[in-house]
Amino acid sequence: MIRRIVRFVDQRAGAAPFVRKALRYVFPDHWSFLLGEVALYCFILLVATGIYLTLFFEDSRSQTIYHGSYKPLQGEPMSRAYESVLHLSLDVKAGLLIRQTHHWAANVFLAAIVLHVLRVFFTGAFRKPRDLTYLVGLAMLFTAFVEGYLGYSLVDDLLSGMGLAIGYSVALSVPVIGANLGLLLWGGPFPGSPSFFPRMYIAHVLILPLIITALLTLHLVLVASRHHTQFRESPKTTEKQVVGVPTYPGQAPRSLGLMFAVFAVLFLLGGLVQINPIWLWGPYHVGEATNGAQPDWYLGWLIGALRLVPAFDLTVGGYTLVPNPFWGGALFPVVILLVLALWPWAERKVTGDDGLHNLLERPRDNAWRTSLGAAFLTWIFLGFMSGSADRVTVWLGLDYAAQIWAYRVLVWVLPVVVFFVVRRACRELVAWERLKSE
Amino acid sequence: MKRLLFILVLLFLAPARAAEPPQGVVANVAQGKSLYAANCSRCHGSRGEGLRDQGPSLKDVGALSGDFYVRTGYMPLDDPHAQPWRTRVLFSEQEIRSLVAFVATIGHGPAIPTPHWRSASVPAGKKLFTDRCAGCHQIAIAGGVLPGARIPSLNQATPRQIAEAVRIGPYLMPKFSRRAITPTQLNDIVAYVQYAKQPDDRGGWAIGHLGPWPEGMVTWLLAASALVATCIVIGRRQKRT
């Protein structure tokens, strides 16, 4: 039976050699190599649940009056977009499950990518010949940020509407061209022209998913063609030879098992833990706001940065060269992207090491990279922390203004401290190991 | 055994008592005056005239204010510079009524309100709450922050306390008179708050009705850790052939 199918495929596509190679393709063995797969499976579920959602969503910001099943919003003016999501959530069977699963999948997708990037970075997997793979991955990460932001902004609820206003202000804050950029993207002053929502919609369901899919395909092809990196584990694992488990029969059930586990976690969350209950927030109106509004977790670094920057617009005479949101909302993420993107090149330049690397380093084996990376991460992480300062005020009563001042200092001091501490730790660990083996 | 049962029954009834004051307890203004002298005069003055840098005057605040501040435990306040916060009330019901009755004699203030919220409009209340209250108290009454203060959640506020707070504007809260928020509007707002205490949570565990922040916590502490654990289990080395 199997032979019939394979013969069919080979006669028509000439695929037998490829399939034979693929079946016995070698996967080096380490649990941390599975993190990228977790992201992949999240993406698959995002597309699947997303298609379902497109069948119900109305991408229009034109206002209507609600007369649906949810009593607290009776008679409330709202956009058709918001109303369509309300309807899906409250009146369509399984609608809320799919919607919540989709939203959880987006959050977990980004968490998985971040974990995967951390693993790639701290083991030096981004070195030649995989620097291109790494750049493609970074492009996916930043596309995913935008994709997620657009996704939850489409719903036009109170929280995400506030978030769109902030996005608009960041666009406007770009020096010189900001006003033009904002007017271009929104089709006019905020809240924008009637085509703004359809524009966001098409970006979210077509343009960006196509870009991510193309990047993903390139990423996987590059990974497969170069073969996966490996840790130095035995005399057999060398720069010239990769050792591991073949796709079939060894790796396939593990990958499938992981895929089902990812689906399980996401559907369980989608059914059991409420996410973005938009009927509680109400629809967005320009003149309304709520306390405690936050972006989805993966943009938390940005809200922290926006809150930390002291109060000034950089002016030259009467010309406002750099409005305030630029530093935290635009420069901060661009700097991070640049640092991450240029890192492989910078490392090559500084260490003079231009060779190909297939073996990974344990974080402790490269104290400079690990400590610089940890310091950089600390800098970013403090963005998340300062964005949560109001939560800390609520729980612990710590004065909000005092925390902001503390973070303004910490954000420059703590990374330096972390650098020295981590570098020392790496060296101590390596020395201790050396001692043990003697 | 009977006694134990009796005590157990009382314990179960006790929390229910805190919701609305029981009937049949009589206020004693004289007792209230001595309670005032012992607990309040230090900051508010011996005659309720207020003391600079200590406490405001209580003239014309009425039973409405007294009832609010005492029953929430906002007052007495140890440190006049601290933010009043909901605390355990150490006064008995009788003492509360007496104290409030005394405070009501300082000038001529409003009486304790009785909001009629059960037949009021939740949609209208939500609209009003969004415009006047959500900026501080959060759209789902979870409370929050502004520079200089914590803003309490309203989950523990009784309908009466909500009505009182709107008219007082305690601490840094704005104060809305009957003209700014009419009695009908106030009933609607109370109706909405009562709804929001146990809103439609058909999506599952509500994680505090705070939105993206607890959702991020769940993403990392539940989902990411479960999936990393799964990766570790799947990736565990096995004996090779």
Next chain:
Amino acid sequence: MSRIKALLIAAIVLLLGRGRPRRERSEARIVPPGTPDPRAETLVLVLFAAVAVCGIAFIVVYAIDGIGHQTQLLGLALGLAFALLAVAFIVIARRLVVTEELAEPYPAEHPNEVETIEEILDESESRFTRRRLVKLAGTGALGTLGLAALTPALSLGPALDTDALTKTPWRRGRRLVDDSGKPIAATSIEAEAFYTAYPEGADRELIGSPIVVVRIGPGDEGVVAYSKICTHAGCAIALYRKPTFPDTQPGPALVCPCHYSSFDPADNGKVIFGPAGRALPRLPLEVDVDGNLRAAGNFSGPVGPSWSGVRQREARS
């Protein structure tokens, strides 16, 4: 009848896998043999059955309206189904397939091919005499064509008309109305409360529309109005900090909930905390013959977040 019986038996036999006899294999195996593990196999069968049960449970819960907590039960059914499937495959991976350790060479570079490609490209140019110039001209041609192709993107919005950012629906004489569309009497504005107002007859969903009105002193002059849209990042300024006892409490402020920019209503909307770089635009007010509040002109400056020309322009009607 017997035909049906025969068909049934054939189906069962097929399902039980009495398929075609295996063909003779060569002695050297590609995949090494492993010892059977019937217990693990049975476990997998049970798990698959359980997955099917969960799948059916999903359909049943979906179909029966009367079952409450639909989202939770549907999520549990599907989630559990996938979880059991995951476990089944992990069991297969650990106990029912052999774990081999294979070695493969990492791919090497192809210097010869690279050189050959270079040669092919180089030799193909033999008929050109001015290669650099042709390439430059070609780049110029495609480049300008690309620019032309991108130009329609400018139609996405009035990108060149930044004046649009200065327009607001307020003008001299425009009446203030509250949430329900009713005019607002100046005497109804009380100290210690705050009010949201909109221009009568205008679209409320423009950022130039909503204003916040507070009283900072007695009389008509004591009523002030500011744009409700924060000059930092455009959120609505929905908090009013109003001290009950100024001796021990922070002063009055209009506060934005997004990044906590705070503005002093008694000092022309000056920024007293938070990251906003610009004071709140103030709307001058006047009182008409009926005692209602009207705008006495446009805002003191453009509303909303800053952009390059925000300090050089005025708010226009």
